Amino acid sequence: MSTTTSFSVATSPSHTSPRQRFIQNLAESELFQHYQKAFHTLTSLPLSLEAVREESPVEKIVTRQGVAGVVETQVPVRVGKNTIAVMLTGGVRLQPANADTFAPVAKALLDDGRSATEIRSAQVHFEHVPVMEPSRYEAAVAILQSFALQLGDSAHRMLFATATHEPEAVRNAKSFIHNHLAEPMSLEAVASAVNVSPFHFCKLFKRATGLTFTDFVNRARVEKAKRMLMKPAARITEVAYDVGFQSLSHFNRSFRRIADESPTEFRSRMKHGSPALMAA
Structure with a gap:
């Protein structure tokens, strides 16, 4: 350790x-x-x-x-x-608390000019530490x-849940993003949809979520992909396009960066860890 x-x-x-x-x-x-x-x-x-x-x-x-x-x-x-x-x-x-283990504490307190009463009080506290x-x-x-x-x-x-304390523009943007994940999406288009300038939206969104617009969209797409991959009949290539990625290579890179494993590894782990869920 x-x-x-x-x-x-x-x-x-x-x-x-x-x-x-x-x-x-x-x-x-x-x-x-x-x-x-x-x-x-x-x-x-x-x-x-x-x-x-x-x-x-x-x-x-x-x-x-x-x-x-x-x-x-x-x-x-x-x-x-x-x-x-x-x-x-x-x-x-x-x-364990004993004279030997308390000695360094007592020395440090003495060097700091503490009184005998303060040292005894420190020893009582020392002996009560778990x-x-x-x-x-x-x-x-x-x-x-x-x-x-x-x-x-x-x-x-x-x-990715809508939080009531967030600015209305951010809540509306999250809703818009989730409803249009399968479509090509730009910051300008989302900013326009929530009636905010792209520059202001970029700053507002990052401040509220802690993520850039692009990172949030990619994470939302990967999160949806995870749910789709739980279905054994879903093909990885189809899932990639259904959640809005324009290429399988981009999907695989983003999935691994965000989830720390590939889509195939995720599906295999879920299959062996939760067979009942995979069969649902």
């Missing part, structure tokens, strides 16, 4: 951005709430979900250890290849990693 000294978690600004509102909705979802309770029951640790800054992506699981030996771990949640949030565990110590075997903690982090994949899929579906 790797360690580092800091996290790249965004602090909350005075106003809530669309990205933060989206993560807040995800944190309040039934799926995350259920898993949060299950994780606490299993480990006695809290679990939170926090947005990350777009300019400071979190690419991998990172565990931080403080001077008191307390560790916290962040697990990235991705939509496609983009990290949108991190799950953050509560603090836990991987060694303790977990390293192997058990690693297993808990591995479970979080699996859940991050499921949460990312849920976030992907939520992303």
Whole structure:
């Protein structure tokens, strides 16, 4: 397990951005709430979900250890290849509390000029931090990693749902896009359909969804393709054109970029993982 000294978690600004509102909705979802309770029951640790800054992506699981030996771990949640949030565990110590493990803490406090009363208070707090075997903690982090994949899929579906807090032009644009996926589509045409200038629409759409217009359309097409590929009679080539891609090669490239697997691999995984669903 790797360690580092800091996290790249965004602090909350005075106003809530669309990205933060989206993560807040995800944190309040039934799926995350259920898993949060299950994780606490299993480990006695809290679990939170926090947005990350777009300019400071979190690419991998990172565990931080403080001077008191307390560790916290962040697990990235991705939509496609983009990290949108991190799950953050509560603090836990991987060694029991005793004089030897408290010694570095006491020294740091003494060096900082703290009083004997403050050091005794710190020791009481130190002894109340949950303790977990390293192997058990690693297993808990591995479970979080699996859940991050499921949460990312849920976030992907939520992303394409119409949100009431979004500007009317964005809500109308999403509806227009979903209703015309099979057709050639340009930013100018969609902007015209929702009565907004292309320049303003481009900025408004990116600010509200966190995606460029082109990326959103491609992701919406791939999402629809996934549903169509669940039907065993559907041919991959037909699916590609039915969701609006102009060539099979473009479909395959976009599908792999967004889903991290090819259409064939996705269909095979669904077939072996959910045979009843494939037969529906």
